Amino acid sequence: MTPGLAALVDPGIAELRARIASDEPFVVHGVGASIAELVALPFLASLDALLDAWPDLVNVHLPDVADEASTITASPHDARKLFANGMGLLFDDAQRYAPRLGPWLDAIRADLGLSALTQQRCLVYATPAAGGTAAHFDQNVNFVVQLHGTKTWWLARNTHVTQPLTRHTIGQPVDPELSTYARLPMPDELPASRVEIVLEPGSVLYVPRGTWHATRATTAALSLNFTFSPPTWIDVFTAALRSRLALASGWRATAAPLAIASFDALLRELADEAPHWHAADILAATEGT
Ligand SMILES: [Fe+2]
Structure with missing residues (x-):
């Protein structure tokens, strides 16, 4: 099968589509031939193979929080010792060193209908x-x-915030902007509605944006992640608006609080123009279509 979403979750694409629509996790087990070229990548044959081949620093998760919020970087040589001492490792942007991963990222993003401006990477x-x-x-x-x-993964729907713009770890401080639109306080443990999913070699799991999750490895484990951070409408609109405003010397003027009348005039001008804006025109500029 050609790289893409259908191959990634073969034969579960129809059910995955339904889960994406309802914003629920999805797992399929025993995926084999359709992802054979991923599983066969030499540097993913084992952790030793990966450490031997990795030409960059490795992110090491410190044991105090066991989370990306508490990370140092180390050489592959040191990372091997830290792993032996119980610390998790993260190999970031792996598509840089395995070009075959690039077409998978592109195809999965396209199949998900995500923007060309999406940040995508393999971890x-x-x-x-x-x-x-x-x-x-x-x-x-x-x-x-x-x-x-x-x-083992535990996953639960997030009833404290939808469409989060940043991550949050239970027990850690809440990002200041997140605290403006999340329902606080955040829980102090995973919600009781959590489901448990055990991943074995050949399992593929879809984790929707914002879903609570925690993991625990039963044995030493290695997983390949395809991660997508699509732009929000906020990103698309603010980028377009900035491009538009930059054309006008009035908007480029220094923001002097005493010149509030000028600012008011600019806002009125913008309000007059806004009814003539169309999503298609903005997307044509940002998506390059
Ligand atoms: Fe995560």
């Missing part, structure tokens, strides 16, 4: 036995391909 997580992540949610969309070992 490889190595988790020692009994290691895992603290409960948190992310602002991105994530597909997890379990390569080696067994890892």
Whole structure:
């Protein structure tokens, strides 16, 4: 099969589409031939192979929080020792060193109908036995391909915030902007509605944006993630608006509080213009279509 969403979750594409529509996680087990070229990538054959081939620093998750919020970087040589001491490793932007991953990222993004401005990357997580992540949610969309070992995931719908613009880890301070639109206080543990999913080699998990999750590896585990951070309407509109305003010397003027009358005039001008704006024109500029 050609790279893409259907191959990634073969034969579960119809059910995945339904879960995406209802914003629910989805797992399929026993994916094989359709992702054979991913599983066969030499540097994903084992953690040792990955550490031997990795030409960059590795992110190491410190044991205090067991979360990306508490990370150092280390050479592959040191990372091997830290892993042996129970710390999880993250190999970021893995598509830089495995060009075959690029077409998968592009095809999955296109199949999801996401913007060309989406930030997309492959992450490889190595988790020692009994290691895992603290409960948190992310602002991105994530597909997890379990390569080696067994890892349990707990996932729960997020009733404190929809469409989050940033991540949050339970027990950590809440991002100031997030606190303006989330229902606070945040929970102090995963919601009781959580479901448990055990990933084995060949399991592929879809984690919708904002879903609470925590993980724990039963054995040493290696997983390949396809992660997408699409722009929001806020991003598209503010980028377009900035381009438009930059054309006018009045808007480029220094914001002097005493010149509030000028600012008012600019706002009135903008309000007169706004009824003539069309989404298609803005998207044509931002998507390059
Ligand atoms: Fe996460």
